[in-house]
Amino acid sequence: MAKGNVENYVGSALWDFNLPRAAPTCWVPPPHGFHKINVDGASSELENSSSISVVIRDSFGKVVVALSKPLQVCFTAELSEIMALEHGVLLAQELQLSRIIIESDSQNAIQAVQDKATGSSYGHIVQSILQACESFETCIFKHLSRNFNSVAHELAHSARRTRSQHLWIGVTPPCVVSV
Template sequence: MALIVRAQNVPKVSGRIMIVFMVSGRRGPMLLPLSGCLVGSGRSWTPPPPGVFKINVDGASSDLEGISNIGVIIRDCKGGTIVALYKPLQTHYSADLVEVLAMEQGVLLAQELQLPHVIFESDAIIVINSINESAVGTLNGHIIQDIIHAQASFIFCSFKHLNRAFNYAAHELAHFARRNGSTHLWKGVNPSF
């Protein structure tokens, strides 16, 4: 777990303000920029700071069609796709459970790639709050607990809520799984749709 020692503002560059934290991690102290955000904008997805990977996840569940799907995309500080995944689940699950399963899949992919510094984002505020508050006594608490334990495999790891409009790529991946009905994984290239 990282300890924030000090924060400093870095001058605005190209409409962005970056806040840098000195953190103490398993491998000693390091400067870790917090996600730069557009000043006065916030109208789109923002890439993570250098050396950090951002994992966006989304789940889709249709009561009418009786199906559930997930989408995961991992991008670098330039917005380049490292991995993208869409996957239909074997049966229909509640919307909350599908969002938790999407986060779990994102964590598993980041672990498989051995990414050291990660930011997970989801538009499911219930999932983000459950992870950040260690709410393991909930219906999906056993999966939340696994996600919380997985944090130890990263040097830096955070879970953040973002507006659905800013989670477009993961959202589209989840919905493409519904339309396509199969699992697909891209490594190092953007999805073909």
């Protein structure tokens, strides 16, 4: 795969696509050699707050790093989701990961990156994401059901409610152990 390409699949050499597969019923770890990054954004106009979360796990499903962060301003849900994608990519870049799969339950945010929607109102953020992706050997963006993004979802809502930022390195955040 070409360096920096945004792909819609996880390398055909890793999977036999002819085998029938049952639909997953929970979050699925990434293939060996990959890290999976789940992100979420949360916004509440009623509470005038927004937040994001990032969870990076290895192929064994172990948390490498998790972040929950309130944002300074109340943004739309869509903008919060795009900002969460950007934080996830930048954190993976900082950790010098080489092969990543980024998942979000926001179809619009994933589609904006896949379509390279740099002409949109948040195009500068999409451009930042695309530029950061050039530093990875493989960078894949996938939409997933909110049911499979529950850890990131809970962390984003916790940051919005508590208005406090947390970073966990190598441990599962206590507030999502049961999730």
